[in-house]
Amino acid sequence: MKRTTLYVIFGAALIAVVVGGLVWRARQTAQPEEETRSAVVERGTMLVVISSSGSVEPQARVDLTFDLPGRVAEAPVEVGDAVEAGDVLARLDTTDLEFAVQQAEISLQAAQLRLERLQEPPDEADVEIARAAVSDAAAAYAAAKSNLTLTEHSVSVGDTVRATAHTRDETYRTYQDMVARLGESNRWTGMAHSAYLDALGAYNRAVENSEFQLTSAKNEVTRAYHALQQAQDNLDKLLEGVDEADIKAAQLDVDAAELSLEKARTDLEKATLLAPFDGVVAAVNVTADEMAPTGLSAVTLLDTSGFRITVGVDEMDVGRLTKGQTVEVTLDALPDTVITGSVDKIAPAATFEGGVVYYDVTIGLAATDAPIRADMTANATIVVEELADVLTIPTWVVRVDRTTGQTYVNRRVGDTVERVDVDLGIRYEGIAQVLSGLSEGDVAIWVQESSFGFGGQ
Numbered sequence: 526m527k528r529t530t531l532y533v534i535f536g537a538a539l540i541a542v543v544v545g546g547l548v549w550r551a552r553q554t555a556q557p558e559e560e561t562r563s564a565v566v567e568r569g570t571m572l573v574v575i576s577s578s579g580s581v582e583p584q585a586r587v588d589l590t591f592d593l594p595g596r597v598a599e600a601p602v603e604v605g606d607a608v609e610a611g612d613v614l615a616r617l618d619t620t621d622l623e624f625a626v627q628q629a630e631i632s633l634q635a636a637q638l639r640l641e642r643l644q645e646p647p648d649e650a651d652v653e654i655a656r657a658a659v660s661d662a663a664a665a666y667a668a669a670k671s672n673l674t675l676t677e678h679s680v681s682v683g684d685t686v687r688a689t690a691h692t693r694d695e696t697y698r699t700y701q702d703m704v705a706r707l708g709e710s711n712r713w714t715g716m717a718h719s720a721y722l723d724a725l726g727a728y729n730r731a732v733e734n735s736e737f738q739l740t741s742a743k744n745e746v747t748r749a750y751h752a753l754q755q756a757q758d759n760l761d762k763l764l765e766g767v768d769e770a771d772i773k774a775a776q777l778d779v780d781a782a783e784l785s786l787e788k789a790r791t792d793l794e795k796a797t798l799l800a801p802f803d804g805v806v807a808a809v810n811v812t813a814d815e816m817a818p819t820g821l822s823a824v825t826l827l828d829t830s831g832f833r834i835t836v837g838v839d840e841m842d843v844g845r846l847t848k849g850q851t852v853e854v855t856l857d858a859l860p861d862t863v864i865t866g867s868v869d870k871i872a873p874a875a876t877f878e879g880g881v882v883y884y885d886v887t888i889g890l891a892a893t894d895a896p897i898r899a900d901m902t903a904n905a906t907i908v909v910e911e912l913a914d915v916l917t918i919p920t921w922v923v924r925v926d927r928t929t930g931q932t933y934v935n936r937r938v939g940d941t942v943e944r945v946d947v948d949l950g951i952r953y954e955g956i957a958q959v960l961s962g963l964s965e966g967d968v969a970i971w972v973q974e975s976s977f978g979f980g981g982q
Contacts, residue, residue, distance in 0.1 A: 563922075563969065564919045566918050566967040571917060571953060573909050574907060575907045575909055577838055577905055579902075581832050581890075581897055581901040582900075583828050583899045584833070585804070585827070585828035586825070586899070588822035589615075589801075589825070590819070590820060591796070593617065595617035597617060597618075597811045598618045600811050602809060603809060604809055608805075610801060611799055613797060613799060615811050615817075616798070617817060622789070622796055626793055629785045629788075630786055633779070633782035633785075643775050647764070655756070659753070662757075663753055666746070669750075672742050672745065682734075685735070688731075689731040690731075692728070693721070696724040699717050700721045798823060802828050808824065809824055810823055811823045811824070832897050833869065833887055834887075836885075837876065838884050839882075840883065845909045846871055848870070848871065850909060851866075851867060854906075856904075865891045866891060870887040871886050871887075872885040916959035916960075917959065920952060920955050921955070922970065934947055935970050935971070935972045947960075948962060
């Protein structure tokens, strides 16, 4: 087929479409009585709302963890169990921890006894004993000094040394005479030499014994003197009382023992997870006779006595919110249920996400019999204002000019239908506020206009 023929066919089809559109338009204008859907502009009340979504949160959610490693002795709860505050949720084996507490208690008692002994006044019996010890030590010291004097001037010690010295000298002279007369190799000379050596040994032993007795006597004097000093110091301490530094040191020992006992008891308490409030068990991650994970949740508990949701509100809208405003909440899981709520808290600082600025708003839900569960998806409609005595119209009759973007409606005037440009305000639940263009009692109709956009639309 030639291209010219194609152009002719396309032109004919285009003319047919245009003519058909004009005929349909004329029929729509000439026969308004055939329209069945219409709406009357009315005066009434409208709600100004802000909508957002979030998830249902329980009144409280807590993940309970074991801070200490250990083997689980019992885990008496299961998911879904209702518990009361103070109920045991899980417990570790506490044998070693209980022993540590007992040891800490004993250490504290010992430290306290030492402190009490230091703080008590000296007993008279102890003082008398200390005085007797000083007297005995003084007597022993005097005896030691006397013994030293006797030893230094002992006649027996001196006579023995002098006698052995004389024998040594005599045997030596005899030996020398024998050597001079008979020579060193003579038998009698050898006997004289042996006698001399025996006398020399006796002399040396006498000297050593004398020196030993003198040294022992001196050492005994020194020992007796130190014993006397120690006894006197002990008596002085009893009479003067305990030094303040000793009392402070003993008090520090008591304080340290108390801290050790407190830590031992705290560790023992940490071995048992108790319910901090009435609630429902949401998760149990421990098993009896197995090692408990440290730093990870062992049991998760929910307080289901109340629920709330947290939604993000755009920064352009958050200024219209105040605490206590009414909220209507629906749940995806319960689409036919509407739950009443109220604004409980508005975050003082914004959250930034993907370039969007919003504020977290916490909404408390009123008590309800609906089977609400944590983490359900919730949709919140916050009523921020109620507009009274405003013109309203259903949104389904409103059209938008695809060329100019102007909103308009088709208004019935007598037997004809005319286009009327309108300005709309708030829209909520299929109703729009009419700011201008229509009056109360006007009838707007739905006109099925050409999908090709003819008729000036």
